Amino acid sequence: MPMFVLAYRNRPGYTPTPQTQAAWHAWFGSMGDQLADMGKPVIAEAALGNCSRESTEMGGYSLIEADDLEAATAIAKGCPHLDNSGGVEVGLLGEVPSRTAGA
Numbered sequence: 048m049p050m051f052v053l054a055y056r057n058r059p060g061y062t063p064t065p066q067t068q069a070a071w072h073a074w075f076g077s078m079g080d081q082l083a084d085m086g087k088p089v090i091a092e093a094a095l096g097n098c099s100r101e102s103t104e105m106g107g108y109s110l111i112e113a114d115d116l117e118a119a120t121a122i123a124k125g126c127p128h129l130d131n132s133g134g135v136e137v138g139l140l141g142e143v144p145s146r147t148a149g150a
Contacts (some may be wrong), residue, residue: 048084048112049139054082055126070127075109078122084110099143103134110140111147 063071067100075085086109094100106128113119127150 049115049119049147051111051113051116052138053086053108053109053111053119053123053126054135054136054138055104055128058102058132059100059104059127061106061131061133065116067127070130074125074127077125078111081112081122083112086110097104102132114147126143 075082086107088107089105092105094105111122113122114122116137116139119139123135123137126133128135
């Protein structure tokens, strides 16, 4: 089954509360076997290149399995950040091509 990364975007200054933590745990629980890796929160960050930080900042990631991008996006629609002025990016992960001999 295809693997997707969910990249979480916090609103600047976001601090989790017991209520938001409970919402995250409930959302993760609702994914069942589709949650491949709950991931980790970001606790410090730096940005290089085009990483607009005007409205959000990097918050963390998770890995999920889904049939396709549409199904992964449907799962992401439950992300608690969407109720807290944050966001989530959904990306289909591909394979890294192996190096050819002599390259």
